[in-house]
Amino acid sequence: MAHLDPVQSPATPPVVVTLGDALGIGPEIIVRAFLDGRTGPAGQTLVIGEPAVLRRAAAVWRQRADVPELPIAVIDSVADLPLVPPGALPVLLPSWRCPELAQAPWGTVDARCGRLAAACIRDAVALASRGEVSAIVTAPIHKEALFAAGEPYPGHTEMLAAESALHGQPADVRMMLANEELKTVLVTVHCALREAIERVTFDAVLSTLRIAHASAARWGQPTPRIAVAGLNPHAGEGGLFGREEIEVIAPAIAAARAEGIDARGPYAPDTVFMRARTGEFDVVLAMYHDQGLIPVKYLGVEQGVNVTLGLPFVRTSPDHGTAFDVAGRGVADASSLVAALAMARRLAQRSA
Ligand SMILES: NC(=O)C1=CN([C@@H]2O[C@H](COP(=O)(O)OP(=O)(O)OC[C@H]3O[C@@H](n4cnc5c(N)ncnc54)[C@H](O)[C@@H]3O)[C@@H](O)[C@H]2O)C=CC1
Ligand SMILES: NCC(=O)COP(=O)(O)O
Numbered sequence: 170m171a172h173l174d175p176v177q178s179p180a181t182p183p184v185v186v187t188l189g190d191a192l193g194i195g196p197e198i199i200v201r202a203f204l205d206g207r208t209g210p211a212g213q214t215l216v217i218g219e220p221a222v223l224r225r226a227a228a229v230w231r232q233r234a235d236v237p238e239l240p241i242a243v244i245d246s247v248a249d250l251p252l253v254p255p256g257a258l259p260v261l262l263p264s265w266r267c268p269e270l271a272q273a274p275w276g277t278v279d280a281r282c283g284r285l286a287a288a289c290i291r292d293a294v295a296l297a298s299r300g301e302v303s304a305i306v307t308a309p310i311h312k313e314a315l316f317a318a319g320e321p322y323p324g325h326t327e328m329l330a331a332e333s334a335l336h337g338q339p340a341d342v343r344m345m346l347a348n349e350e351l352k353t354v355l356v357t358v359h360c361a362l363r364e365a366i367e368r369v370t371f372d373a374v375l376s377t378l379r380i381a382h383a384s385a386a387r388w389g390q391p392t393p394r395i396a397v398a399g400l401n402p403h404a405g406e407g408g409l410f411g412r413e414e415i416e417v418i419a420p421a422i423a424a425a426r427a428e429g430i431d432a433r434g435p436y437a438p439d440t441v442f443m444r445a446r447t448g449e450f451d452v453v454l455a456m457y458h459d460q461g462l463i464p465v466k467y468l469g470v471e472q473g474v475n476v477t478l479g480l481p482f483v484r485t486s487p488d489h490g491t492a493f494d495v496a497g498r499g500v501a502d503a504s505s506l507v508a509a510l511a512m513a514r515r516l517a518q519r520s521a
Pocket of ligand 2: 323324325326327462475486488
């Protein structure tokens with residue numbers, strides 16, 4: 170992914186990676202990225218997580234003859250990062266520990282994983298809010314485990330916004346999925362499809378357009394051409410298949426245009442991504458999760474990066490989930506995590 174190459178200067182604070190679900194592929198892909206030397210400039214990446222869990226993930230890869238040992242260096246603070254020997258994995262201890270998870274069965278929903286993952290995310294936001302790290306890259310969490318731990322958030326996106334507010338920086342956030350060929354920003358994210366339809370309001374579409382427009386300078390497109398997908402088949406077919414395009418989406422586009430935002434549409438959702446992919450638009454605004462994510466993921470889960478727009482700090486993640494079906498087998502692909510790290514550095518550099 171040429172345009173995602175790391176460009177971080179030595180002066181930029183490091184990037185922190187959160188553990189994710191301890192029984193999913195998160196620890197494995199973190200270890201794999203370090204083993205392969207694909208985490209960016211030396212000494213510029215650390216992990217918040219349970220060392221025992223990361224040691225088990227390292228052992229998974231070691232079972233393959235071609236993989237060397239990865240020493241794990243536990244550090245007390247980000248300031249200790251330069252003390253970590255080259256080739257070691259720097260790990261900051263989380264505010265809640267659970268080494269027992271290193272004995273738990275791979276690929277299972279466990280409330281302790283939810284609690285540990287949440288602690289790592291909270292700790293990372295604290296670091297970012299203090300400016301100790303330049304970006305957060307999150308390994309995937311299992312949303313049922315998060316819920317089982319009593320967390321009220323349906324995903325990182327919502328949790329990061331809430332945690333940012335607790336640090337005095339409230340944020341109106343949106344999810345963007347990006348790969349080499351497509352970028353899509355979602356009006357609604359983690360809710361039932363019925364509810365998503367209710368949440369497609371004039372204000373929601375307009376604020377998403379504003380957030381997408383304002384964020385685009387960070388990825389190098391200060392005046393993005395934003396295509397807005399309709400909600401209904403054929404963007405409503407002139408009202409025959411639904412009136413949201415006429416009554417909600419088109420007025421929001423007009424309001425955005427009056428503010429100088431290059432918003433266009435609404436366009437038929439089934440063809441708008443094809444048009445963006447061939448260069449007609451820079452970003453597609455999608456009305457709901459699967460409308461936006463299917464086209465990006467279909468191009469390859471190894472390429473996509475999830476970016477939270479609207480936060481006061483940079484957050485990226487791989488575009489895939491915990492992949493419980495392959496966790497612990499040493500077959501997980503770390504490419505999307507590597508792309509997320511590179512994207513995080515690039516965005517952090519532009520925000521500095
Ligand atoms: N950023 C995050 O924390 C995300 C979390 N999730 C969560 O992950 C959990 C599982 O979600 P699923 O829908 O099953 O999606 P998934 O992405 O975990 O898995 C879908 C399929 O892709 C494969 N896959 C995914 N990533 C892979 C990789 N790096 N290497 C090799 N194969 C890979 C899996 O083996 C599986 O067959 C859910 O709780 C979901 O909410 C899903 C997406 C993002
Ligand atoms: N499908 C992407 C996804 O659900 C990731 O959500 P989040 O945890 O980044 O909010």
